[in-house]
Amino acid sequence: MIEAREIDFHTLSAIFKLNVRADQKYLVAPNSVTIAQCHYEPAGWLRGLWSGDTPVGLIAMINPLIESPSFEEGDRLDAAYIWRLMIAEEHQAKGYGAEAIAIAVKQARAWGLPNIYLSVVPEEGSAIEFYEAQGFAKTGIMHDQEVEMLRPLLD
C-alpha cells in the first residue's frame, strides 16, 4: 500500500533520485524538473509516493479551479489533470501505479471534479494500455504530440 506525502526538506533528495528505466526517459520529465515547475505552478499538487519508509515514485496534478498562468483557452475546467506520474524503475510492476491512480481519483473527487484526465506520449512502451486498464479512454483530442485520455468519476 503506498501513500502520497508532501515533499519537504528532508525528503526532497530521496524523490530527486528516483528514475524510470533508461528506455522510458522520453515518457516523463525528470523529478527535479517536475518539482521545480510545480514550485511555480499555483494550481499544482505535488506528492512523493512512499511504501512505508521507501520512496517509490512521484505524482503531480493540476486543479483547474485554481487560477494559473499556465491555463490556455479550451483547457478543461471539469477535470483534474494528472500532469506527471512516475514509478521508479525498481518499483514498477508491483501495483503501485494503479494505487497512484486511486490516489489521484480521490484527490480529483476532493476538488469536486467530475472527471480526471491526462495526456500520454503515443510511442513504443507508452503507458496508454496501463491507463486504459485504469478506466481511461482516448478522447480523440491531441495536445501537441500527446494523446488525451479521460476517465469520468462515476459514483
Ligand SMILES: CC(C)(COP(=O)(O)OP(=O)(O)OC[C@H]1O[C@@H](n2cnc3c(N)ncnc32)[C@H](O)[C@@H]1OP(=O)(O)O)[C@@H](O)C(=O)NCCC(=O)NCCS
Ligand atoms: C506507467 C507506470 C506509472 C505504471 O506503474 P506500475 O507501478 O509499473 O504499474 P502497476 O504495477 O500498477 O501495473 C498495473 C497494471 O498495468 C500494467 N502496466 C503497467 N505499465 C504498463 C505499460 N506501460 N503498458 C501496458 N501495461 C502496463 C501492469 O502489467 C498491470 O497489469 P495487471 O494488473 O494485469 O498485472 C510506470 O510503469 C512508469 O512510471 N512508467 C514510466 C513513466 C511513464 O510512462 N509515466 C506515465 C507518463 S503519462
